[in-house]
Amino acid sequence: MAGKFEVYKDKKGEFRFRLKAGNGQIILASEGYKAKKSCMNGIESVRKNSQDDARFERKETKSGKTMFNLKATNGQVIGTSETYESAKSRDNGIASVAKNAPDAKLDDQTA
Numbered sequence: 001m002a003g004k005f006e007v008y009k010d011k012k013g014e015f016r017f018r019l020k021a022g023n024g025q026i027i028l029a030s031e032g033y034k035a036k037k038s039c040m041n042g043i044e045s046v047r048k049n050s051q052d053d054a055r056f057e058r059k060e061t062k063s064g065k066t067m068f069n070l071k072a073t074n075g076q077v078i079g080t081s082e083t084y085e086s087a088k089s090r091d092n093g094i095a096s097v098a099k100n101a102p103d104a105k106l107d108d109q110t111a
Contacts, residue, residue: 003027003100005043007036008109015039015110019046019079019101027096028070028079036110043106045078046070050101056094058087066090070097 007017014032017039021027028046033039049055049072057069057077066087070079079097084090 003104004107005104006107021096050098
């Protein structure tokens with residue numbers, strides 16, 4: 001099964017997206033957007049920027065776990081990962097985003 005972007009509304013009524021891998025695991029999540037169009041633009045930005053490894057910001061949490069942000073060309077964070085136990089797991093998450101994002105289907109749960 002291929003990856004997919006799910007578009008949904010959060011409790012505040014803001015639009016968000018999450019990228020799920022073929023196994024259903026969430027591999028990237030967005031911030032909240034006031035407008036649906038902005039959310040959709042965020043998805044297109046993920047599709048494009050996920051193909052450039054330099055756009056992935058690899059980070060360590062205060063508790064010693066790892067995570068990553070995907071940034072646009074202007075430096076703005078467009079998606080954030082979950083936390084991972086190891087750098088290897090984080091790097092696998094990055095590879096999964098790069099693999100799944102370009103051709104991921106769109107599942108609009110707000111329509």
